[in-house]
Amino acid sequence: MSWAVRLYPAAFRREFGDEVAEVYREATRDAGPLGRMRETGDVIGHALRMRLGLGSAGRWFGAVVAVAVAVPYAVSWLRFLVPVAGGLLLAGRQAFVRLRTAPAVPAAGLPFLVLAELTGALAVYLALPLLLVVLGAAVAVSVRRRRGGSGPLVGA
Incomplete structure (x- = not known):
């Protein structure tokens, strides 16, 4: 404190x-x-x-600034989440069950990262960690396939 x-x-x-x-x-x-x-x-x-x-007006001003910063960021996330959610709902589980090779995982995840970047929902400092997560998923699929797993999903 x-x-x-x-x-x-x-x-x-x-x-x-x-x-x-x-x-x-x-x-x-x-x-x-x-x-x-x-x-x-x-x-x-x-x-x-x-x-x-700033006196008591500082609270009002602070609230206005917070809203002015938060609203555009929230809108950019909505512009990202709505198409992603729609695409995932339309594709369903079967689209993910077909991800059987390591290159297919980043190929499936990369459009989401690009869409997030283009809509402003993805901060620049998060792009590399998220790309590493996608590549980590590809490695996990590759290891699972080598060990004889039937699919990348748990229990599949």
């Missing part, structure tokens, strides 16, 4: 830092993880509003 108190301006921190930390400890004593996270967010928000010199 001391890291969040450091976000307050130095003068406020010297005068009220211990009190803020104590109030936080009391508020989160019997709280679960979600309650602690919410309290930490409140402390961080208050510290940033004080540092930026």
